[in-house]
Amino acid sequence: MPAVAPFPRPVDAPFLGVGVGLRPVHYPAILERGEAGDLGVDWFEALSENYMVRGGRPLRMLDTIRGLAPMVLHGVSMNIGSSDPLDPVYLDALAELARRSEPGWISDHLCWTGVERTNLHDLMPMPYTEASLAWVASRVLEVQDRLGRRIALENPSSYLTYASDEMSECEYLVALAERADCGILLDLNNVYVSANNHDFDARAYVDAIPAERVFQIHLAGPSDAGPLLIDTHDSPVRPQVWDLYAYALERLGPVSTLIEWDDQIPPYEELLEEAQRARAILERVTHTERRPAGEPCGKASASSPVGR
Amino acid sequence: MRIQQLISQLVREPEGVAAALRKDAGGALARELESAVCGNARMGAAERLEVYANAYFFRIHDALKEEYPALAAAIGDGWFNDLAGLYLLDFPSRHPNLANAGAKLARFLAEHERAAPLRQRFPWAADVARLEWAIQVAFDAPDARPLRPEDVARIPPEDWADLGLALHPTAELFELAWPVCALRRASDAEAPVVAPTSAAPEHVLVWRIDERVSYRVLDDLEASALACVARGARFGEILEHAAERLDDDAAPLQGAEWLRRWVTDQVVRGGGGIA
Numbered sequence: 001m002p003a004v005a006p007f008p009r010p011v012d013a014p015f016l017g018v019g020v021g022l023r024p025v026h027y028p029a030i031l032e033r034g035e036a037g038d039l040g041v042d043w044f045e046a047l048s049e050n051y052m053v054r055g056g057r058p059l060r061m062l063d064t065i066r067g068l069a070p071m072v073l074h075g076v077s078m079n080i081g082s083s084d085p086l087d088p089v090y091l092d093a094l095a096e097l098a099r100r101s102e103p104g105w106i107s108d109h110l111c112w113t114g115v116e117r118t119n120l121h122d123l124m125p126m127p128y129t130e131a132s133l134a135w136v137a138s139r140v141l142e143v144q145d146r147l148g149r150r151i152a153l154e155n156p157s158s159y160l161t162y163a164s165d166e167m168s169e170c171e172y173l174v175a176l177a178e179r180a181d182c183g184i185l186l187d188l189n190n191v192y193v194s195a196n197n198h199d200f201d202a203r204a205y206v207d208a209i210p211a212e213r214v215f216q217i218h219l220a221g222p223s224d225a226g227p228l229l230i231d232t233h234d235s236p237v238r239p240q241v242w243d244l245y246a247y248a249l250e251r252l253g254p255v256s257t258l259i260e261w262d263d264q265i266p267p268y269e270e271l272l273e274e275a276q277r278a279r280a281i282l283e284r285v286t287h288t289e290r291r292p293a294g295e296p297c298g299k300a301s302a303s304s305p306v307g308r
Numbered sequence: 309m310r311i312q313q314l315i316s317q318l319v320r321e322p323e324g325v326a327a328a329l330r331k332d333a334g335g336a337l338a339r340e341l342e343s344a345v346c347g348n349a350r351m352g353a354a355e356r357l358e359v360y361a362n363a364y365f366f367r368i369h370d371a372l373k374e375e376y377p378a379l380a381a382a383i384g385d386g387w388f389n390d391l392a393g394l395y396l397l398d399f400p401s402r403h404p405n406l407a408n409a410g411a412k413l414a415r416f417l418a419e420h421e422r423a424a425p426l427r428q429r430f431p432w433a434a435d436v437a438r439l440e441w442a443i444q445v446a447f448d449a450p451d452a453r454p455l456r457p458e459d460v461a462r463i464p465p466e467d468w469a470d471l472g473l474a475l476h477p478t479a480e481l482f483e484l485a486w487p488v489c490a491l492r493r494a495s496d497a498e499a500p501v502v503a504p505t506s507a508a509p510e511h512v513l514v515w516r517i518d519e520r521v522s523y524r525v526l527d528d529l530e531a532s533a534l535a536c537v538a539r540g541a542r543f544g545e546i547l548e549h550a551a552e553r554l555d556d557d558a559a560p561l562q563g564a565e566w567l568r569r570w571v572t573d574q575v576v577r578g579g580g581g582i583a
Contacts, residue, residue, distance in 0.1 A: 053448035057519040077404035160356040
């Protein structure tokens with residue numbers, strides 16, 4: 001079957017295949033498999049803040065692994081929804097990291113992470129109001145101007161909603177993407193978690209997401225905490241999320257897909273089993289070839305490692 | 309947005325959201341929260357916010373424990389929990405990277421009023437924290453080409469005195485009041501840690517070779533010689549420094565031995581035009 005699908009795709013977020021989050025504990029396995037020419041995945045997602053450092057192992061590993069496969073940058077501290085001013089030091093560091101690693105794209109979360117210069121290191125939900133939408137859209141535009149590219153924002157998992165909400169999270173996310181002309185990182189585990197926590201329909205959420213905005217999909221495993229699901233990234237992807245993934249691919253076409261695992265991290269080979277499962281679903285639903293055609297971003301070729 | 313300030317305040321309450329609401333005698337906080345955050349039959353507003361409050365404390369607590377393993381082992385889980393909670397009251401995280409949340413722990417332990425009970429019970433704790441933070445900083449300090457044996461070999465012996473030296477940017481030299489390096493070394497080896505029983509000054513050098521962070525205790529003379537290096541001394545000044553404290557015969561030998569070790573360990577880089 002041809003890989004060409006009748007789905008509108010963002011031109012600045014080409015299809016990369018299936019990837020995993022880059023975690024230091026996996027560096028040795030990745031380097032070893034890289035030497036053998038079989039990484040087991042098509043691309044990596046690096047956590048931006050881990051590489052906003054001045055030297056040493058993190059940057060060396062980033063450069064080396066970037067020479068082996070395409071990479072994207074995913075941040076947790078842009079604080080795009082905060083009432084604080086955007087942090088120019090953070091944006092400068094992100095721009096510098098982007099110059100260094102030439103990522104396929106850059107993403108962060110639709111949330112606020114702190115206020116009054118205090119970082120909660122968590123993804124706090126926004127009040128879904130017209131006023132906050134206007135505020136966040138203006139900040140996304142500012143960030144995109146600063147970085148010289150569109151960014152993608154991820155729907156967060158959440159455990160509370162606000163009395164002031166004027167629209168659903170999904171309506172807010174789509175409206176923001178249109179208004180700021182940014183991308184969406186669709187985290188299907190987060191859709192599943194929040195749908196459980198706030199009693200909404202996960203499939204209806206996916207139905208409302210415009211395919212031409214979706215840069216990437218995230219898959220991960222949550223934890224149970226009484227009546228809530230918590231986004232802990234410490235377990236395998238749940239069957240309900242695999243089902244939602246297949247459902248999403250039927251509507252969106254082939255989207256770059258990433259397995260996230262951040263706590264109680266399994267050996268690399270075990271992570272690859274999750275990636276393999278995602279690949280099987282991706283191929284079955286979208287009839288996509290294993291390797292994405294061409295070289296979708298900058299330094300994608302393993303034959304031209306980064307020299308720095 | 310007032311709502312963000314309210315949530316940030318409640319999430320960071322040291323005893324949790326419910327306790328903070330109970331303590332607020334007039335009930336204004338509870339009313340404000342109930343009017344801002346939705347609860348339902350499954351879970352009330354305060355309980356939902358408590359999920360974030362627990363995550364806030366444990367996420368930072370766990371990051372601190374990772375950065376300060378010897379301190380955590382030496383004072384035990386209960387005290388380390390208290391330390392994390394008290395520290396966050398004075399030094400909430402201001403940095404985008406969670407790994408930097410503990411940057412001021414040594415200062416907190418050494419100076420802050422809230423840390424007084426910890427200081428009294430564990431007078432060496434601030435020094436352990438000082439050492440462990442230096443190890444964290446060295447891990448991703450800037451890269452720079454160190455002075456290499458071949459650089460030194462190229463210099464005729466009669467010109468050695470003019471060799472300019474500087475500390476490598478990953479290297480930090482400092483003095484502690486308590487001998488705590490052994491404690492960290494035991495923690496690194498996953499052996500039982502034993503706290504020092506009496507104060508005794510310890511000169512410590514922390515640095516990185518390629519990707520591995522090292523640390524060692526220096527004697528007074530080497531520490532003062534390296535302090536000269538940190539000020540950008542020429543090797544001749546190091547020799548003069550040694551000559552003031554050693555016999556005429558011993559000083560050049562000691563100087564040469566220091567230089568050999570500093571170069572092997574990648575602790576110095578060349579100043580004054582060397583590579």
